[in-house]
Amino acid sequence: MEFPRFTFNPKEGIDNPALVITDDPEPDCSLVPTMCHLKRLPGQNFGFHLLKDQSNPGFEVRDVETCSPAMRGGLQDGDRLLEVNEEYVDNMDFMRVVRKIQSCTLHVFLLVLRRSDYEQAVSADMDMQALAKASKGDYWSRPRLCHISRNVSHGLGMSVFSLQGQKGCYFVSTVADGPAEEAGVRSGDRLIWINGVMVSCLTLSFLSRTVKKSRDSVTVLVIDSESERCYARRKIPILPMLAECYRLPYSTKIMHLLKGEDGYGFLLRQEKLAVTQCTVHVLREVDVGSPAEESGMEDGDLLLAVNGEPVESMEHDDIVKAIRRSGHKVTLTTIPLAGGQFYRELGIPPLLFHDQWTFQDDRWQTDPHITKNQSETPRLNGDGCPTYPRLYVQDEEALKTNQQL
Secondary structure, eight states: OOOOOOOOOTTTOOOOGGGOOOOOOOOOTTOOOEEEEEEOOTTOOOOOEEEEETTSSSEEEEOOOTTSHHHHTTOOTTOEEEEETTEEOTTSOHHHHHHHHHTOSSEEEEEEEOHHHHHHHHHTTOOHHHHHHHTTOTTOOOOEEEEEEOBTTTBTSEEEEEOTTOTTOEEEEEOTTSHHHHTTOOTTOEEEEETTEEGGGSOHHHHHHHHHHOSSEEEEEEEOHHHHHHHHHHTOOOOGGGOEEESOSOOOEEEEEEOBTTBSSOEEEEEEOTTTOOEEEEEEOOOTTSHHHHTTOOTTOEEEEETTEEOTTSOHHHHHHHHHHTTTEEEEEEEOHHHHHHHHHHTOOTTTTOOOOOHHHHHHHHOTTSOTTTTOOOEEOTTSOEEOOOOOOOOGGGOEEEEEO
């Protein structure tokens, strides 16, 4: 007896229920997050508010100002924030997300879902992190910012080369188990940036001399070829703020101070660096046995933040007022002077890659006994006039937090 040969017709499909294959639902391709690149001028705000309401999931963008960096970057009222600088934040503490945005200087990349798309994704019980990842491509990974320290045996353990016909396009070759490889660099990586300079405008001979003649270390930004293509497809520039960090020196320090009978026991001074002439806020004259010394403060440390609020662009008097408004306890974020100089030479804010804020670090700002708006700190808008970011705290059952950025 002969049986007819089976031929699968994709238009007709398979009509046998036993052969129906079920799998985990994949993210809806119609729901595509939007990448917004916000660029502001020194002293200017990004021009939007970030809202967290416990009655709704996620972080909502509100009050996008007309002609602001936020509006020009494509941000819209009602957008829901998924990522900051390619890092998923939807499950983070609110103030930690605020600090991540505040620590950016002139650029920040925000991945958002439009309001209607977000509501549709929530109703479908979709995985927001998977949705964000799907928008990047299958072979995407973040660029790597690597600090390479020279050793006696291999030097830096890497060399730079270019491909014929690709002007301004450089790659690295590493020594197995050498300093570069141990710092996160891989053979075949595209070299984007070295010691604060984009390499596309440099010659190969200059780059080779930089690598060979560097005394102790170099800091490079690299990315693998597949990921580079993903960034090109998304039309996103590869910048240090988007990177994962490997072996960056000079970590920040967070100190919690309780005021003693004689105060905190340190002097805050505004000084100019001898080399760059940049103005910095320096902690001096730390008293022996004082709350400052007990917290780990050292003479010459640079002050980066007060109660999590960045202070590098603030005036001396405004910082003093912010500390006094804290009452009998304050949280200071600092870095050694050498660390401040290191990041300044690279053109990177010291706070950008030292995300150490936690809810515990910020809870002094939101304790019930702290009065409403006690955390006000003046900042300058684009016109040079002071604006006031406010932290509004209601009762615990209807907690609603709003922060100007």
